Amino acid sequence: MRILSILTLALIITAPACAQEDLPKAQADRMESRIQELSQYGRNADGGVDRVAYSQADIEGRAYVIQLMKGQGLDVRIDSAGNIIGRRAGSDPSLKPVMFGSHTDSVPGGGNYDGDVGVMAALEAIDLLNEAGITTRHPLDVVSFSNEEGGLVGSLAMTGHFKPGALSVVNASGLSIAEGIDAIGGDHTRLNDARVKPEDLTAFIEVHIEQGGILDEEGLEIGVVEGIVGIDWWDVTIEGFANHAGTTPMNKRRDAMLAAARLTVAINEVATGMEGRQVATVGRIRAEPGAPNVIPGRVVMSLEIRDLDKDKMNRTFAAIQARASEIAKASDTAITFDYVDVASVPTPTDPRMRAIIAKAAENAGLTYQFMPSGAGHDAQDMATITPTGMIFVPSRDGVSHSPNEFTSPQAMANGADVLLRTILAVDQEGL
Ligand SMILES: [Zn+2]
Numbered sequence: 001m002r003i004l005s006i007l008t009l010a011l012i013i014t015a016p017a018c019a020q021e022d023l024p025k026a027q028a029d030r031m032e033s034r035i036q037e038l039s040q041y042g043r044n045a046d047g048g049v050d051r052v053a054y055s056q057a058d059i060e061g062r063a064y065v066i067q068l069m070k071g072q073g074l075d076v077r078i079d080s081a082g083n084i085i086g087r088r089a090g091s092d093p094s095l096k097p098v099m100f101g102s103h104t105d106s107v108p109g110g111g112n113y114d115g116d117v118g119v120m121a122a123l124e125a126i127d128l129l130n131e132a133g134i135t136t137r138h139p140l141d142v143v144s145f146s147n148e149e150g151g152l153v154g155s156l157a158m159t160g161h162f163k164p165g166a167l168s169v170v171n172a173s174g175l176s177i178a179e180g181i182d183a184i185g186g187d188h189t190r191l192n193d194a195r196v197k198p199e200d201l202t203a204f205i206e207v208h209i210e211q212g213g214i215l216d217e218e219g220l221e222i223g224v225v226e227g228i229v230g231i232d233w234w235d236v237t238i239e240g241f242a243n244h245a246g247t248t249p250m251n252k253r254r255d256a257m258l259a260a261a262r263l264t265v266a267i268n269e270v271a272t273g274m275e276g277r278q279v280a281t282v283g284r285i286r287a288e289p290g291a292p293n294v295i296p297g298r299v300v301m302s303l304e305i306r307d308l309d310k311d312k313m314n315r316t317f318a319a320i321q322a323r324a325s326e327i328a329k330a331s332d333t334a335i336t337f338d339y340v341d342v343a344s345v346p347t348p349t350d351p352r353m354r355a356i357i358a359k360a361a362e363n364a365g366l367t368y369q370f371m372p373s374g375a376g377h378d379a380q381d382m383a384t385i386t387p388t389g390m391i392f393v394p395s396r397d398g399v400s401h402s403p404n405e406f407t408s409p410q411a412m413a414n415g416a417d418v419l420l421r422t423i424l425a426v427d428q429e430g431l
Helices: 002-014 028-038 056-071 116-132 153-159 164-168 177-183 188-194 214-218 256-273 310-331 351-363 378-382 409-429
Strands: 075-078 084-088 098-103 140-145 203-209 222-228 230-239 279-281 285-288 298-307 334-344 368-373 388-393
Touching: 028 056, 028 116, 028 409, 056 075, 056 084, 056 116, 056 140, 084 116, 098 116, 098 378, 098 409, 116 140, 116 203, 116 409, 140 153, 153 188, 153 378, 164 177, 177 188, 203 351, 203 378, 203 409, 214 222, 214 368, 222 351, 222 378, 222 409, 230 256, 230 310, 256 279, 256 285, 256 298, 256 310, 298 310, 310 334, 351 368, 351 388, 351 409, 368 388, 378 388, 388 409
Parallel strands: 098 140, 098 203, 203 388, 222 368
Antiparallel strands: 075 084, 084 140, 222 388, 230 298, 230 334, 279 298, 285 298
16 A cells, blocks of 8 residues: 555656546446436436435435445545535645535436536546546545535535525425425534635536537537626516507507517617627516507516626626617607616636646547536536636537436546546646
8 A cells, every 4th residue: 555655656746747648538338327327316207307405316316426425435524505525635735625526406307417417527537536546636525516406505605605594495395495404414503614715625626518509519529618607687667558459549559568579679689789698588578457459558578688797798788778768769668677686797717727627628639619608507606715617518409407408428428537637737737
């Protein structure tokens, strides 16, 4: 044992940047069989999973992950927020851990890959290190966050941003977040204990399926995530005048629905007419009084804008407002925008981590592109306390939150290969 560790140390000292080309490759079949095994917990009739956080299926899936971690020799603990953390010791006790992982809970009617691929890629990286006999300088923490789909509960608690008011929220398991945290081995009365301070971590990395279908469509193997987009919401109210739909001539109408329709088209034109990848959506609309024979006097609809750049979001909104005032004038209606405070701010990943991940993809011989994440992830919380990087792998047709989610075994293995190379680069060369 002693000789072995000295040899390992010598290897690290003599050839720090070496290993990237000689590293063992992730085993696609091993990852696939683990995904299949995990998918038994909460399996639904459509071939996906109902593994909602805190449910019996979630508890069983978590036990499966813990068993895999223990089999790899990791030192496993559950923090007070219910996050599962498996530690692999490093050789330098003065260094703080590199953390990586994702989540295994699902939405109701979910699939077998969202979150799961990130946890399995993390475990695969540990297997490859074990098999190659590599001891990193930093400790490595594999994490499976609790209740990601129900509001990023585990990662918010870990970063100190969880709002205690949410403890009473009940999810599809039938348990409140407080009860659920306790049911999975945490302790909702000591959530502060789960907190990790910036000085306690070196970096965080998450592998995840890409839910926009861009990698799949373009035939690319890896997405280097530039950040998680910010989200702004408004309630848009259009006031016209309700009147008889039979007797009011077309040129005498103040039709709120017609103005809403024009505004909906204008929102789409603004978002597509500007440079960049901003998106703007009208997802909900209600007309009042809502009868076939009455010209709508009032319409309330939603507006959502997402982008990586807050400034760009503001400019998109300003352009929409300008179009709205033209439409209001032309249709003799009044249009007002009320900001809905569910906003999340754009969270860029660490530029140094992006560069390391891109190089790792190159070293692994994989094609890649830089891209934003349009969906929220635990990584957005972790980015508030530590240099964070995110690695996307393709999801067929971009389908997610559905039993039809599919990521091929090789695509998962590619993610694990890039993850391993990223971990080693951070470990050996720093940020
Ligand atoms: Zn996810």
